[in-house]
């Protein structure tokens with residue numbers, strides 16, 4: 001089995017808009033290249049982000065390892081963390097060299113480690129410094145530069161504080177701001193608590209869009225259904241989804257059709273079709289085979305796929321087989337095939353049970369229990 005163009009290193013390209021109405025958030029230890037390739041089998045058009053990579057690491061680390069990706073992952077944004085304009089400029093150049101579509105500066109991460117390096121959310125208190133950094137990044141590469149930030153930090157959390165931050169940074173010409181719609185407490189709350197404890201304040205993000213209609217304002221935080229995305233798009237330009245995209249990857253199966261008017265996967269002919277979960281698994285097989293052949297442990301690839309069948313018959317078997325067998329030495333693509341066969345078997349059993357449960361006289365064509373029938377493998381699972 002082969003996969004075309006496993007690592008993409010494109011030529012520097014002219015900035016083109018990354019004005020995409022829905023994106024999957026940057027998430028450390030989650031949105032690595034394997035997760036992104038997997039999500040590309042679910043949705044072709046959603047904007048994807050890398051995990052945050054520090055500008056220091058880009059300067060000193062193994063760039064191919066840190067920045068390499070597969071062409072199919074595009075449109076793709078590199079998220080960087082840092083506060084040193086020269087390092088950030090070098091990162092922007094590297095992003096362009098590797099063929100990323102845009103670069104994003106992290107001004108939202110509240111972790112101690114990040115704060116001790118003076119980057120992430122603590123930079124919200126230094127809008128001029130962020131503006132300098134963004135201006136240098138914009139001058140260093142043709143890629144669009146965006147900023148991901150919070151509503152505020154600590155006591156700097158009034159709407160006017162956010163306006164000062166955004167208007168200062170926007171003076172550089174930066175047009176794209178992604179707002180995680182809750183403040184961060186830099187003292188006393190863990191990064192995890194900082195994603196749940198401070199309340200969500202969507203109206204302030206909506207107000208930001210009203211006050212800065214020329215900016216591309218993307219809202220983030222707490223969205224779990226596509227219906228919410230549709231609602232938000234009446235008030236802002238885009239919606240970014242993080243945890244729900246990881247915990248329910250199939251949520252995104254409807255996205256292309258719903259927000260881009262396009263079919264949900266390569267090779268699908270009709271706009272009315274969405275890739276089924278088994279089709280997504282099958283589309284992953286050549287990719288998995290390639291990486292396992294390169295010495296990557298199978299579980300580094302399959303760990304991102306564990307939730308694909310969440311809420312479906314066979315989900316337990318899928319996770320059990322993948323978890324137990326993917327870490328074994330020599331485990332390869334056959335483990336995934338075996339797990340898929342178990343899911344399909346479970347689906348057939350459930351379908352059979354549904355048929356047997358039909359009341360006498362009703363049976364025959366077309367009757368399916370929508371909660372249990374064979375339809376479980378077709379269409380999107382989210383509803384929205």
Ligand SMILES: Cc1cc2nc3c(=O)[nH]c(=O)nc-3n(C[C@H](O)[C@H](O)[C@H](O)COP(=O)(O)O)c2cc1C
Pocket residue numbers: 025026027028029030051052079106108109148180195220221222223240241242243244
């Ligand atoms: C495990 C994890 C890692 C994260 N890593 C990053 C990161 O590297 N950069 C960043 O800007 N935000 C990071 N975030 C925050 C998300 O991008 C997002 O802003 C946050 O989860 C809120 O969106 P959600 O409610 O849709 O998950 C992370 C979140 C999680 C759960």
